[in-house]
Amino acid sequence: MLFAAHDIAGGYGAIHIVRNISFELDAGDTLALLGRNGMGKTTLLRTLVGLADRFAGGVAVDGKPLPPRNPRALARLGVTFVPDDRGVFARLTVAENIRLAQLAAYGETAPDVYALFPDLKRRMLQPAGTLSGGQQQQLAIARALATAPRLLIVDELSQGLQPSVVEDLARALIEVTGQSGLALILVDQNPKLAMRICDKVMVMQRGEVVASGSSAMLGSDPRFFDLLIVS
Numbered sequence: 001m002l003f004a005a006h007d008i009a010g011g012y013g014a015i016h017i018v019r020n021i022s023f024e025l026d027a028g029d030t031l032a033l034l035g036r037n038g039m040g041k042t043t044l045l046r047t048l049v050g051l052a053d054r055f056a057g058g059v060a061v062d063g064k065p066l067p068p069r070n071p072r073a074l075a076r077l078g079v080t081f082v083p084d085d086r087g088v089f090a091r092l093t094v095a096e097n098i099r100l101a102q103l104a105a106y107g108e109t110a111p112d113v114y115a116l117f118p119d120l121k122r123r124m125l126q127p128a129g130t131l132s133g134g135q136q137q138q139l140a141i142a143r144a145l146a147t148a149p150r151l152l153i154v155d156e157l158s159q160g161l162q163p164s165v166v167e168d169l170a171r172a173l174i175e176v177t178g179q180s181g182l183a184l185i186l187v188d189q190n191p192k193l194a195m196r197i198c199d200k201v202m203v204m205q206r207g208e209v210v211a212s213g214s215s216a217m218l219g220s221d222p223r224f225f226d227l228l229i230v231s
Helices: 041-049 071-076 094-103 118-122 133-146 163-180 191-197 215-219
Strands: 003-012 015-025 030-034 053-061 064-066 079-082 151-155 183-187 200-205 208-214
Touching: 003 041, 015 041, 015 053, 015 208, 030 041, 030 191, 041 053, 041 079, 041 151, 041 183, 071 079, 079 133, 094 133, 118 133, 133 151, 133 163, 163 183, 163 191, 183 191, 191 215, 200 215, 208 215
Parallel strands: 030 183, 030 200, 079 151, 151 183
Antiparallel strands: 003 015, 003 053, 053 064, 200 208
8 A cells, every 4th residue: 555544633733624534545546635615625635744733643655654744754755745836946947946856856767747748848947936827837746746756646736727738737647647657646626627637536525525436436426516515
């Protein structure tokens, strides 16, 4: 088992936001985490990677339990997180951003990120802070992939991006996960997009998982999309 989360409860300080969440991922598994805004998706991701407080439960990579609030421990085991603010180094060029990621690579075999995102190759010498929002998101994903991760966690892949950029990002993730055995956890407000990229789905409401299963199974259930709009 590559990654396991059991009975996770998390939040910030005295505020408990997510609870009773468990799942497991093998190499190549892809999981979409869905739900309305404010349901705890981002907090769950941040709890898993050690950027929020874990009040209960455990996280393990390759069966090895990991302490809470220790994102570096996960990174050393090949887990890479792309936050919703993208986190690129604005003053560095595209090439410098990617080179820094390569220097911190977990594994030796990373995809050719310039082949995945040709627009970045054309902008290698451009400062990241001058890129459009879509280009910065491409760079954020490219940087993450350049670390040769075993598990990629992406928060809000398509938020605020034009459709052509979203398609480029979706194509890249589908290609990489299909060919390399990369595992993926994806949060996105577009359920159809997320389910096209990912084979598995979990739906959150009020900090808990209320439905889970395969994308094919849930996508064919007419009650499924109602779960995404219940207040």
